[in-house]
Amino acid sequence: MRRYMTDPAKYPQARFDLVKEAVISGVVVLVIVVIASLAFGAPYVKPLTIKQVASTEPVLFLQTAAHELDDTSAIAQYGPPYNNGTGSLQAIGPFHPQTILGVTFPINPAKVDVLQPLSMATPLDPALKPLLTQWDGASHQQQAAWVNAYLAALSKATVRGSAVVVPAAADGPVPAMLSALQALGSGGLMSGALDRLAPVYRYDVAPSLLFLQGAALQQAAQKQDLLGGEWGIMHDELSYPGPWWLTPYSALYQIPPYSTSSAGDLMAAYTMLLILLVLLAVPFTPGLRDVPRKLRLYRVIWRDWYHGVEHGSGASAPPSRTDRRERAT
Amino acid sequence: MSRRETASGNWTEAVRRRAETFTWDALLPTEQPVYVRSVVYSFGALTLGALVVVVASGIILAANGPFWWQTPGAGVFMRGIHYWGVQAFFFFMILHLTAQFFMGSWRLGRAGTWFLGVLSFALSVVTAFTGYLSRGDFFSQWNQVQAKDAFNGSGIGGWFNVLNNGQIYGLHIAVLPAILIAAVSVHLLLVRRHGVVPPYPADNEQADKGVLR
Ligand code: HEM
Numbered sequence: 001m002r003r004y005m006t007d008p009a010k011y012p013q014a015r016f017d018l019v020k021e022a023v024i025s026g027v028v029v030l031v032i033v034v035i036a037s038l039a040f041g042a043p044y045v046k047p048l049t050i051k052q053v054a055s056t057e058p059v060l061f062l063q064t065a066a067h068e069l070d071d072t073s074a075i076a077q078y079g080p081p082y083n084n085g086t087g088s089l090q091a092i093g094p095f096h097p098q099t100i101l102g103v104t105f106p107i108n109p110a111k112v113d114v115l116q117p118l119s120m121a122t123p124l125d126p127a128l129k130p131l132l133t134q135w136d137g138a139s140h141q142q143q144a145a146w147v148n149a150y151l152a153a154l155s156k157a158t159v160r161g162s163a164v165v166v167p168a169a170a171d172g173p174v175p176a177m178l179s180a181l182q183a184l185g186s187g188g189l190m191s192g193a194l195d196r197l198a199p200v201y202r203y204d205v206a207p208s209l210l211f212l213q214g215a216a217l218q219q220a221a222q223k224q225d226l227l228g229g230e231w232g233i234m235h236d237e238l239s240y241p242g243p244w245w246l247t248p249y250s251a252l253y254q255i256p257p258y259s260t261s262s263a264g265d266l267m268a269a270y271t272m273l274l275i276l277l278v279l280l281a282v283p284f285t286p287g288l289r290d291v292p293r294k295l296r297l298y299r300v301i302w303r304d305w306y307h308g309v310e311h312g313s314g315a316s317a318p319p320s321r322t323d324r325r326e327r328a329t
Numbered sequence: 330m331s332r333r334e335t336a337s338g339n340w341t342e343a344v345r346r347r348a349e350t351f352t353w354d355a356l357l358p359t360e361q362p363v364y365v366r367s368v369v370y371s372f373g374a375l376t377l378g379a380l381v382v383v384v385a386s387g388i389i390l391a392a393n394g395p396f397w398w399q400t401p402g403a404g405v406f407m408r409g410i411h412y413w414g415v416q417a418f419f420f421f422m423i424l425h426l427t428a429q430f431f432m433g434s435w436r437l438g439r440a441g442t443w444f445l446g447v448l449s450f451a452l453s454v455v456t457a458f459t460g461y462l463s464r465g466d467f468f469s470q471w472n473q474v475q476a477k478d479a480f481n482g483s484g485i486g487g488w489f490n491v492l493n494n495g496q497i498y499g500l501h502i503a504v505l506p507a508i509l510i511a512a513v514s515v516h517l518l519l520v521r522r523h524g525v526v527p528p529y530p531a532d533n534e535q536a537d538k539g540v541l542r
Pocket of ligand 1: 369370371372373374376377380422425426429434435439442443445446447449450453513516517520523524525526
C-alpha cells in the first residue's frame with residue numbers, strides 16, 4: 001500500500017527543498033507577528049478589584065456582602081463543586097454530570113467572605129468582637145431577619161462618595177459588621193483576607209472572584225456587552241480579534257434551547273464534544289467522507305496536475321492501473 | 330525460548346523496525362511528487378511556524394513572569410508576539426484543516442494523520458483558552474467566572490478548576506503544550522511516513538476504491 005502512495009512511476013517526482021520551505025514559513029509568520037505586535041500591542045483591560053468596588057460602588061458591595069452573609073447569594077446555593085445546593089445545578093432529565101465528582105472545592109461564602117475577614121480584623125478594631133459574638137449567638141431565623149431588614153434599609157441609604165448612610169432598622173449587628181467590611185475592602189485588604197485557601201500557594205482566587213461575580217463583574221461586563229447571549233467571548237478583546245475560533249461554540253448560546261435552558265452550558269459542552277467526534281470520524285463515515293470528492297474543489301488545488309493528465313502533457317500522465325500493480329508486486 | 334520472551338522481543342523489534350523507516354531522507358525529502366504544487370501545501374508549514382513562534386515567545390513570557398508581561402515595554406511587546414502568534418496559528422490551522430478536507434487527505438491509510446490533526450485542533454482550543462485565563466486582566470477574570478459554569482455544568486469543573494490560577498497556569502505553560510507538541514509531532518511523522526496524499530483520479534482515469542476514500 002505504502003509503495004503505491006509514493007510510487008514514483010505513477011507520480012513523477014520533482015525536486016523539493018523542505019528546509020527552505022520550513023525556513024520561509026517561519027520567517028513569514030515571524031515578520032507578520034512582529035509587525036502586528038509593534039503596531040497593535042496586546043489587549044489588556046485593568047482587572048476589577050474588591051477595593052475598587054468597595055470604594056466606587058459601595059451599595060453594590062454592601063448588598064453582595066449581605067447576601068453572602070445570610071447564604072442567599074448565588075454561590076451559597078450553587079451546587080457542586082462548591083456545595084450541595086441546586087441553584088446552578090445543570091441537568092437534562094436524570095443526566096447531571098456536575099454531581100459526579102461531588103463537592104471538590106467546598107466554599108462557605110458567609111464564613112470566607114464576611115465572618116473570617118472580620119475576625120482577622122479584630123486586633124485592629126476590638127469593637128468588632130462583640131458584634132461577631134452577637135451574630136454567632138443568634139438563631140438562623142434571627143440572622144435572616146437582620147439581613148432582610150438591613151437590605152430594605154440599604155435600598156433607602158444615602159451615599160456620599162464611598163460613605164453609605166443606612167437608615168436605622170431592626171438589623172442587629174449587621175450594619176456595623178458590613179460597614180467594617182467595607183472599610184477593609186476600600187482599604188485594599190479584603191482580597192488578601194479572602195484568597196487564603198492555602199498558606200503559601202495563594203493561586204486559588206476562587207473566594208475573591210466568587211465575591212466579585214456576585215454582581216460587580218456582571219455589571220462591568222454588561223457595560224462592555226460581554227454577556228454570553230451577546231456573543232460575549234467573541235468581542236472579548238474590544239477592538240482586538242478575540243478567540244474567533246470559538247465561533248461555533250459561541251453561536252450555540254445565541255439559539256434555543258441553549259440560550260433559554262438552565263442547562264445551556266451542559267448542552268453546549270456535549271454538543272461540541274459530539275462535533276469533535278464527528279470530525280474525528282470523518283474518514284470512516286460514508287457520506288461525510290465523500291463530500292470533498294463530490295464538491296470537486298480538489299480540482300482547483302491540483303489544477304496543474306489534472307491539466308497535465310487530462311490534456312496529455314506526457315510527463316505527468318499516470319500509467320495505467322495494471323502497470324502499477326505489476327510494479328508493486 | 331518462552332512465549333513471553335518472543336512476545337517482548339517482537340514488541341521491541343517492532344519499535345526498532347518502525348524507527349528504522351524514519352531515515353533522514355524520509356524526514357527531510359529532497360523530492361516530492363509533481364502534484365505537490367499549490368499554496369495549500371504551505372498552510373501546514375505556516376501553522377507549524379506559528380506554533381514555533383508561540384512556544385518560543387511563551388517560554389520567554391514564562392521565564393520573566395506575570396508582572397513583566399503586564400508592564401509596558403518589552404513585556405507587553407513579547408505578549409503581543411505571543412498573542413498575534415496565536416492568531417496566526419489558528420488562522421493558518423483553519424486554512425490547513427479546510428484544505429485537507431477538500432483534498433480528502435485521509436485517503437489511503439491516512440486516517441491517523443487526520444485524527445491527530447483534529448486532536449491537535451481541539452487541544453489548541455483548550456490551550457488557548459487557558460492562556461486567556463492566564464493573562465491576569467479583566468477579561469481573564471470575566472472569562473473565569475463565566476467559564477466556571479460551563480466546566481462545572483459539563484462535569485469536569487470538579488477537577489478543572491478555572492478559578493485556580495495555579496492549576497490553569499500550569500496547564501497552560503506545561504501540561505497542554507507538552508501534549509499538543511507530542512500530537513503535532515506524531516502528526517508530522519505520519520505525514521512523512523505516508524507521503525503526500527495523491528490526487529483523486531482525473532476524469533479520464535479509472536477510479537480505484539482506495540484513491541476515492
Ligand atoms: C497544530 C496544528 C497542525 C500543524 C502544525 C500541522 C502541520 C502539518 C504539516 C506541516 C503537514 C504537511 C504539509 C501540508 O500538507 O500542509 C500536515 C499535513 C496534514 N495535516 Fe496537519 N497540522 C496541524 C493540524 C491539522 C488539522 C487540524 C488537521 C485536520 C483536521 C490536519 C490534517 C492534516 C492532514 C490530513 C495532513 C496530510 C496531508 C497529506 O497527506 O497530503 N492537520 N500538517
